[in-house]
Amino acid sequence: MANDRGFSLNSLVEILKASAEPTRLRLLVLLSSGDLTVSDLTEILGQSQPRISRHLKLLAEAGLIERYQEGAWAWFRLLRDGESAALTRKIIESASVADAVITRDQARLVQVRASRAEKASEYFSQNAEGWDQLRKxxxxxxxxxxxxxxxxxxxxxxxxxxxxxxxxxxxxxxxxxxxxxxxxxxxxxxxxxxxxxxxxxxxxxxxxxxxxxxxxxxxxxxxxxxxxxxxxxxxxxxxxxxxxxxxxxxxxxxxxxxxxxxxxxxxxxxxxxxxxxxxxxxxxxxxxxxxxxxxxxxxxxxxxxxxxxxxxxxxxxxxxxxxxxxxxxxxxxxxxxxx
Structure with a gap:
């Protein structure tokens, strides 16, 4: 896909085409912060699940993200290795954190994670007594x-x-x-x-x-x-x-x-x-x-x-x-x- 001096013209065009769309770029920026589900991304972006899923599919086909299953949940993350990973990071880093849309997305991401952390903390608290007894x-x-x-x-x-x-x-x-x-x-x-x-x-x-x-x-x-x-x-x-x-x-x-x-x-x-x-x-x-x-x-x-x-x-x-x-x-x- 890429040689020692960079990407082939066709490969570079495909990567840029996949990321050069507002929703898909927002998805890449969000996934740079960690793994997220379709449900998470739907809630953050305020778009329908079929629409989000379609954009995720295009990003995956371009080799920018990957999908993995966890029971009934589908999770997505940025590819960390491979020829396109470094370029994807550069594209993400080029987006201004002060942009109003990105700022709003990040604020919603914080809310989604806070809700997840609250549920996790509840589970941990319910089981902590047994773990504490064993630690002693x-x-x-x-x-x-x-x-x-x-x-x-x-x-x-x-x-x-x-x-x-x-x-x-x-x-x-x-x-x-x-x-x-x-x-x-x-x-x-x-x-x-x-x-x-x-x-x-x-x-x-x-x-x-x-x-x-x-x-x-x-x-x-x-x-x-x-x-x-x-x-x-x-x-x-x-x-x-x-x-x-x-x-x-x-x-x-x-x-x-x-x-x-x-x-x-x-x-x-x-x-x-x-x-x-x-x-x-x-x-x-x-x-x-x-x-x-x-x-x-x-x-x-x-x-x-x-x-x-x-x-x-x-x-x-x-x-x-x-x-x-x-x-x-x-x-x-x-x-x-x-x-």
Whole structure:
């Protein structure tokens, strides 16, 4: 579509034609602030849903935005990668923020997001008591986050994936090191909380997706860093989730897992729906080894409180394919786990 010196004439004309219409340009400006639904855009622009949908279709066909499904809802976002993404950003940045129409759209966007945040906050408040009780059983989150930051380091990554993203906290924690990020969760209610938190933080480079951790709606080998934070103990077959996470890694990519060390609090099964009572170093090592990952570092965080307290363990592993490829090509093909 584009060569080293720019776009072909036809490609450039198609991109400019797609964006050179008032409603479509307004849509692009709005989507530059984050993902939005047709319903959101209809409410903000005050136009009919068929009209908005038609404009979105034209923008998608021109390769300026993309559409993804979340249950019955269709979400739209700007393309972050590809040949037209940079040009789209330049077009958006050329629009004056002082323009009366854009100013009005942004004000309505704030109202839509405020309404969404209110609903998310209501859900979070209703469930906060149970989460707070569980937090009291293990080391403080601040300590876990500090250890996570130290273990992952400050080296920039291109793409970050957080599985079971919950409130989207890790998307905020690592915002300084990634160019783009995706948070996936199976709960629509938690996704609403995460979206509200990301919008409040102004994190437009992170997006949220509804998805099954065992069958992710994402392309293989897309991410440099993948995290699974306090999710595996809810799963009957956590090793399958680890394998799916490994499928997402680019060669040499890293997986960081945060979960409980083995414990005897059987009440967590009934009170908090835990399927597993923690994971040993050996068990996690065996699972990661089987899916082609080498453990780089392991850290146990023991709470200072006495009694029935849970130790949190962090495992950092790396995809070994680059090392194998450096030794010999046949070894890589024999060990490859992506097919």
């Amino acid at each position: 059983l293990h080391v403080a989150e601040a300590k876990v986050e500090a250890a996570l930051r130290a273990m992952v380091g400050a080296r920039p990554v291109d793409a970050f994936l957080d599985l079971g993203t919950g409130t989207g906290r890790l998307l905020q924690l690592f915002e300084g090191i990634y160019r783009s990020a995706t948070g996936v969760d199976a709960s629509r209610e938690m996704l609403a909380v995460a979206r509200a938190n990301l919008e409040k933080a102004g994190l437009a480079k992170a997006t949220i997706r509804l998805g099954d951790i065992f069958n992710l709606p994402l392309e293989s080998e897309t991410y440099d860093l993948v995290s699974i934070h306090q999710v595996l103990h809810f799963l009957e077959n956590p090793e399958l989730a680890l394998a799916e996470a490994a499928r997402m890694l680019r060669p040499g990519g890293r997986l960081v897992v945060v979960d409980f060390a083995p414990h005897g609090l059987d009440s967590l099964r009934s009170d908090h729906h835990h399927a597993r009572l923690g994971f040993s170093h050996q068990q996690m090592s065996d699972w990661l080894e089987e899916i082609g990952l080498d453990i780089v570092e392991v850290k146990d965080l023991t709470p200072e409180t006495a009694g029935e307290a849970l130790t949190v363990t962090i495992w950092l592993a790396r995809d070994r394919r680059i090392e194998i490829a450096a030794d010999s090509a046949p070894a890589f093909s024999a060990t490859s786990r992506r097919s």
